[in-house]
Amino acid sequence: MIPFGRPMLDQAEIEAVIKVLSGPILAHGPVAAAFETAFAERAGAQYAISVSSGTAGLHLCLFANDVGPGDEVIVPAITHVATAHSAEYCGAKPIFVDVDPESGNIDPAGIASALNSNTRAVMVVHFLGLPCEMDRINADATANGSIVIEDAALAVDATYGAKKAGTLATAGCFSFYPIKHMTTIEGGVVTTDDADLADQIRRRKAFGYDLSHETRVKPGIYDVNLLGYNYRMNEVEAAVGLAQLDKLDERLEIRRANYHALKDALADLDEVTVFEPTQGKAQSCFYCLNAVLPRDGSLDRDSVAAELKAANIGTSVHYPGAVPLMSYYREKYGYKQGQFPVAEWLAAQTISLPVAPHVPDDFANRISTALKTAIQTTKHAA
Numbered sequence: 001m002i003p004f005g006r007p008m009l010d011q012a013e014i015e016a017v018i019k020v021l022s023g024p025i026l027a028h029g030p031v032a033a034a035f036e037t038a039f040a041e042r043a044g045a046q047y048a049i050s051v052s053s054g055t056a057g058l059h060l061c062l063f064a065n066d067v068g069p070g071d072e073v074i075v076p077a078i079t080h081v082a083t084a085h086s087a088e089y090c091g092a093k094p095i096f097v098d099v100d101p102e103s104g105n106i107d108p109a110g111i112a113s114a115l116n117s118n119t120r121a122v123m124v125v126h127f128l129g130l131p132c133e134m135d136r137i138n139a140d141a142t143a144n145g146s147i148v149i150e151d152a153a154l155a156v157d158a159t160y161g162a163k164k165a166g167t168l169a170t171a172g173c174f175s176f177y178p179i180k181h182m183t184t185i186e187g188g189v190v191t192t193d194d195a196d197l198a199d200q201i202r203r204r205k206a207f208g209y210d211l212s213h214e215t216r217v218k219p220g221i222y223d224v225n226l227l228g229y230n231y232r233m234n235e236v237e238a239a240v241g242l243a244q245l246d247k248l249d250e251r252l253e254i255r256r257a258n259y260h261a262l263k264d265a266l267a268d269l270d271e272v273t274v275f276e277p278t279q280g281k282a283q284s285c286f287y288c289l290n291a292v293l294p295r296d297g298s299l300d301r302d303s304v305a306a307e308l309k310a311a312n313i314g315t316s317v318h319y320p321g322a323v324p325l326m327s328y329y330r331e332k333y334g335y336k337q338g339q340f341p342v343a344e345w346l347a348a349q350t351i352s353l354p355v356a357p358h359v360p361d362d363f364a365n366r367i368s369t370a371l372k373t374a375i376q377t378t379k380h381a382a
């Protein structure tokens, strides 16, 4: 079986974790601080704040900017629900905008039409690792007085011009869930160049303490003058993250090579479209390869995926539905099928194929052969 994804841990992580577990500090300690420094340096950001998940990072970015009831937050119609949920957590209203069919990224023209005096934030998602059209989005949002937050959950080391994802707007949020480009088991990081925002996020991820453990003059004594959560990354997670960073260059290069090998192997399959990983100033970091099936529904995605599974190829879907049509949002806001045609098409008609470093050398051939057979079988069954 070639699984869609697999955590890639070895002796380095095991030893790093044992070292932490053998010591006296398991939370808010020096390993998380070292991880933050290393990640900030890598991303080219002034500040990196470790958090307990990518979702926590997204929430904190809005919360620390005082986004609240009456505010609108623009989000893409296809993403992980975490993007929209972070607005909901703050009592703000997510405003869904459809995406570009060639990239899955939020449509800048759609953002321009949705911006209004209630728009406090635009949350862009670098879909499967390809940065959005940030020049236009930043210009339009700034002119409207709105902040821009990057959901860079799948965009470690993706670039836009000379800059990396996470440094392209007010703040960026990364996720280190087990099968991401790198993992901390659960965990994430917020990057920003804004010192005040970094300070707010740092405090609000830890109950709103005025003094961190290191800065307390009297042990155990602090004041709380802000509402905060417990969204910290622990020392074990940070130790895993540091070990993963050491291997990231090599692993990203394998993803890049794998993506191209698989894209080439699928080139003669007329029924499958593959997103270009370089578009304008944006360069993907190759989370997976999305095979886009015909929009007319002539091939049933679920049948093709089932055939691939029978051929021992693991797949995934990004994402399983347009978020505004998921029950929670549909019931709350009354969205209807057909309102987000591109997101609905991508949700129904794409299959995510593996390109991560766990795949075997012959993976591209195996997947393309299996996909060809799956398409033929599915066509005949129709």
Ligand SMILES: Cc1ncc(COP(=O)(O)O)c(C=O)c1O
Pocket: 053, 054, 055, 056, 079, 080, 082, 083, 125, 151, 153, 154, 174, 175, 176, 177, 187, 188
């Ligand atoms: C685009 C996007 N945003 C946010 C998240 C949530 O990240 P986490 O699982 O670390 O909370 C994910 C998770 O896959 C994601 O794909």
